[in-house]
Amino acid sequence: MTSHVPSLRTGVRSRAITVALGAGLVAIAPLRGAQAEHDMESHQHSMKTVESSGEHLSIEVDPDRKEIAIVIGPIDLPAGTTHHALEQLPVQEGTVPFDLTIRGYRAEIVDGEGRPVPQDVLHHMNLLDPDRRELFMPIMLRVLAASHETRPVSLPGWLFGIPMRGGARFLALAMLHNPTSETYTGVRVRLVIEYERRERLPLYTIIPWHLDTMFPVAGTKSFDLPPGASSKSFEASPVVSGLILGLGGHLHQYATRLTLRDLTTDDILYDVEPDVNDDGHIEKIPMLLHRGKGPGLLVEPSHVYRVTAEYWNPTGELIPGGGMGAVAGAFVPLDEWPSADPGNPLYVADYEWVLASQEHHEAGMDARDPPPSRSGNRRR
Numbered sequence: 001m002t003s004h005v006p007s008l009r010t011g012v013r014s015r016a017i018t019v020a021l022g023a024g025l026v027a028i029a030p031l032r033g034a035q036a037e038h039d040m041e042s043h044q045h046s047m048k049t050v051e052s053s054g055e056h057l058s059i060e061v062d063p064d065r066k067e068i069a070i071v072i073g074p075i076d077l078p079a080g081t082t083h084h085a086l087e088q089l090p091v092q093e094g095t096v097p098f099d100l101t102i103r104g105y106r107a108e109i110v111d112g113e114g115r116p117v118p119q120d121v122l123h124h125m126n127l128l129d130p131d132r133r134e135l136f137m138p139i140m141l142r143v144l145a146a147s148h149e150t151r152p153v154s155l156p157g158w159l160f161g162i163p164m165r166g167g168a169r170f171l172a173l174a175m176l177h178n179p180t181s182e183t184y185t186g187v188r189v190r191l192v193i194e195y196e197r198r199e200r201l202p203l204y205t206i207i208p209w210h211l212d213t214m215f216p217v218a219g220t221k222s223f224d225l226p227p228g229a230s231s232k233s234f235e236a237s238p239v240v241s242g243l244i245l246g247l248g249g250h251l252h253q254y255a256t257r258l259t260l261r262d263l264t265t266d267d268i269l270y271d272v273e274p275d276v277n278d279d280g281h282i283e284k285i286p287m288l289l290h291r292g293k294g295p296g297l298l299v300e301p302s303h304v305y306r307v308t309a310e311y312w313n314p315t316g317e318l319i320p321g322g323g324m325g326a327v328a329g330a331f332v333p334l335d336e337w338p339s340a341d342p343g344n345p346l347y348v349a350d351y352e353w354v355l356a357s358q359e360h361h362e363a364g365m366d367a368r369d370p371p372p373s374r375s376g377n378r379r380r
């Protein structure tokens, strides 16, 4: 996924639109600019303003670097604690400090002394916009997601950006655990966003989107896997027309295929078989990248799209909650993005579930449990 990725220095070529979705994350692939490398400590000293937004949330703005850090914490992480066992911090609400577009992001984790904490403690972190809806569902928009696997994402700001309105609310949450043998105290998770001021609009305004096989369920997006072959599908239409610049997927062990189909035209927009290891663990899910000149894949409200995840469970037994399937990517809307309707029952159910997912220590909303093979690999 790092091929054909131009740097800021060399400029962006026409095929450079690389949009990656790893583990259901809206990860707009690593175009690494000059800003990609940061020294965490010098970074902290250069903070210009700090806007405290609450007991467990603060926002730090660094206009020189054009970075905003959404900081969640502090929280203590005893050694060897699962995310179920840990008392998670509740979902935090904050305010976007000014009009901006997001051109990149990364997650940083530090302890009470400001020392780096291993990224492995981050189960997932999400930034959500409760005032805008999702492309395919009337639920609040998932803006960014990060897990311990997420590498820094950076885009040329003149080309792409996710617009955020100053004064608008956001929700931020971090689900943590501690698979290491060391205890960390006073831990803070920093979602560092690289921004451009809105006066300089990017060429393409992009909105993240995802389509989950478990929609419209508001709750865990995992499903049971019966023995042998099975599949899970969901159909929906986008609320506005626009262009898909790239998409990727999220699957669990024993997945065999993930497709996105335009049922109206019978076109297949995305059809991949994941790379798996000998145990059927997902190693990699190929991405579709829009390359070349001209627009991305056009999707329209008058068409119906179906996402399907296929599985082959070889164990001979039902695996409770073993499956997951979603496609996600970046989208260039051709119309005004619609506001969320907070009275919509699906919106309400999803909102309540997002809040409850932290309180009840449930695994994952969208960024989810990484497949065991992956997390296992990372934990020595």
Ligand SMILES: [Cu+2]
Pocket (backbone or CB within 6 Å): 250, 251, 252, 324, 367, 368, 369, 370
């Ligand atoms: Cu999952």
